[in-house]
Amino acid sequence: MxxxxxxxxxxxxxxxCREGILSVIINHNEALSENExxxxxxxxxxxxxxxxxxKTLIESKIxxxxxxxxxxxxxxxxxHITQKKEHAHFYCEACHAVLCLETTPLPKPNLPNGxxxxxxxxxxxxxxxxxxxxx
Amino acid sequence: MxxxxxxxxxxxxxxxCREGILSVIINHNEALSENExxxxxxxxxxxxxxxxxxKTLIESKIxxxxxxxxxxxxxxxxxHITQKKEHAHFYCEACHAVLCLETTPLPKPNLPNGxxxxxxxxxxxxxxxxxxxxx
DNA sequence: TAATCTATTGCAACATTGATGCATTTGTTA
DNA sequence: TAACAAATGCATCAATGTTGCAATAGATTA
Numbered sequence: 449m450x451x452x453x454x455x456x457x458x459x460x461x462x463x464x465c466r467e468g469i470l471s472v473i474i475n476h477n478e479a480l481s482e483n484e485x486x487x488x489x490x491x492x493x494x495x496x497x498x499x500x501x502x503k504t505l506i507e508s509k510i511x512x513x514x515x516x517x518x519x520x521x522x523x524x525x526x527x528h529i530t531q532k533k534e535h536a537h538f539y540c541e542a543c544h545a546v547l548c549l550e551t552t553p554l555p556k557p558n559l560p561n562g563x564x565x566x567x568x569x570x571x572x573x574x575x576x577x578x579x580x581x582x583x
Numbered sequence: 584m585x586x587x588x589x590x591x592x593x594x595x596x597x598x599x600c601r602e603g604i605l606s607v608i609i610n611h612n613e614a615l616s617e618n619e620x621x622x623x624x625x626x627x628x629x630x631x632x633x634x635x636x637x638k639t640l641i642e643s644k645i646x647x648x649x650x651x652x653x654x655x656x657x658x659x660x661x662x663h664i665t666q667k668k669e670h671a672h673f674y675c676e677a678c679h680a681v682l683c684l685e686t687t688p689l690p691k692p693n694l695p696n697g698x699x700x701x702x703x704x705x706x707x708x709x710x711x712x713x714x715x716x717x718x
Numbered sequence: 719t720a721a722t723c724t725a726t727t728g729c730a731a732c733a734t735t736g737a738t739g740c741a742t743t744t745g746t747t748a
Numbered sequence: 749t750a751a752c753a754a755a756t757g758c759a760t761c762a763a764t765g766t767t768g769c770a771a772t773a774g775a776t777t778a
Contacts, residue, residue, distance in 0.1 A: 461724095461725060461726070461773090461774055461775075462774075462775090463725090463726065463727085463773080463774075465726090465727085466726095482764095493727085493728090494727070494728045494729070495728095495764085496727080496728070496729080496765095496766085496767090497726075497727055497728065499764085499765070499766080500726080500727085500766095501726095504726095515650060515652055515653050517650060517653075518650050518652075518653045518654070518655075518656050518735085518736095519653070519735095519736075519763090519764095520653075521653050536692050538694065538698065538700075541701065549692055549694070549695075551693075551695070552692035552693045552694075553692070554692070555690030555691070555692055556690070557671050557684055557687035557688070557689070557690055557705075557707070558686075558687045559673065559684070559687075559707070559709075560684075560686070560712065561712065562711075562712030562715055563673065563709065563710070563711055563712055563715070564709045564710045564715050565673075565707050565708070565709040566676065566708055566709040566710070567707070567708040567709065568705075568706075568707055568708075569704075569705070569706045569707075569708065570692075570703075570704070570705045570706075571703075571704045571705075572692070572694070572700050572702070572703055572704075573700070573701055573702040573703075573704065574694075574698060574699045574700040574701040574702065575698070575699045575701075576697075576698055577695065577696065577697030577698055580697055580698070580699050596744085596745055596746075596753095596754065596755070597745075597746090598744080598745075598754090598755065598756085600755085600756085601755095617735095628756085628757090629756065629757045629758070630735090630757095631737085631738090631756080631757070631758080632755075632756055632757070634735085634736070634737080635737095635755080635756085636755090638737095639755095653764090653765090654734090654735095654764095654765075719778100720777105720778090721776100721777085721778080722775100722776085722777080722778095723774105723775090723776080723777100724773100724774090724775085724776100725772100725773085725774080725775095726771105726772080726773070726774085727770105727771080727772065727773080728769105728770095728771085728772090729768105729769090729770095729771100730767105730768090730769095731766100731767085731768090732765105732766085732767085733764100733765080733766080733767105734763100734764080734765075734766100735762100735763085735764080735765100736761100736762080736763080736764100737760100737761085737762080737763100738759105738760085738761085738762105739758105739759090739760090740757105740758090740759090741756105741757095741758095742755105742756080742757085742758100743754100743755080743756065743757090744753105744754085744755070744756080745752105745753090745754080745755085746751105746752090746753085746754095747750100747751090747752085747753100748749100748750090748751085748752100
């Protein structure tokens, strides 16, 4: 699962910005913020370029946006690529990590009559194992 | 459940801004955005005043913030006041309404060992009854 | 390999939102 | 009603989202 192959598969031009973003995301287990990704890249890209690269990757469904808060957004590979099922995300309020809860399937509440769901965004906030006080 | 009583109960000063915000929220079944609330008020308040009023109401757990998206936040009365149980929210992608799904309890996925949850934020996006194409 | 076309980049610019300091005003309590 | 503490309005700044446009880079074809 290499960045270049993904970009080619989704018919996007191979630019170093997109390639860099993808390789950082692929090499991390947890979802990362725009700044966390930027910090891992060697080259500098304009803020707009970065912004549009994410927009493109999301529109192509390569990358998935996880909204922790209106002030904190993280990015991870989309289920289309990872072949994961829909899942909830865990946000650690101490270390601010965002993890995919892949092992537990996403529970779906019943909707009122006539309602139609397209998308489920479930974020569970708390403390991860590392940040939980030891017993 | 009157604004003045709520403010008094939570030991907050009765200011017209807080009172106005609360009365708008109380009189609507759906969660409203800051602008939707502002539009319902007769008096004008400075942006900062509005911002701080929400901050105070949230800190006192009178109002609950529902983050639909990093660009769209809505507000509703907190469960402490409505005596509702924890519930998911439905966001209609067509009319942008946010509704509480009170009737269905919030399903809680199992967490990995050592993880501790404080808060569950479940937003289901789709089309509400009014906006769903008729069969 | 070079020429060409199109998409992407970087920059300027603007809107929105979150946030803080401070002097003035208001609500509450004695 | 006086006095104090809290809230307001204004100025200001940071971060983020967004668009237009000229310059540049990637991909395709001759």
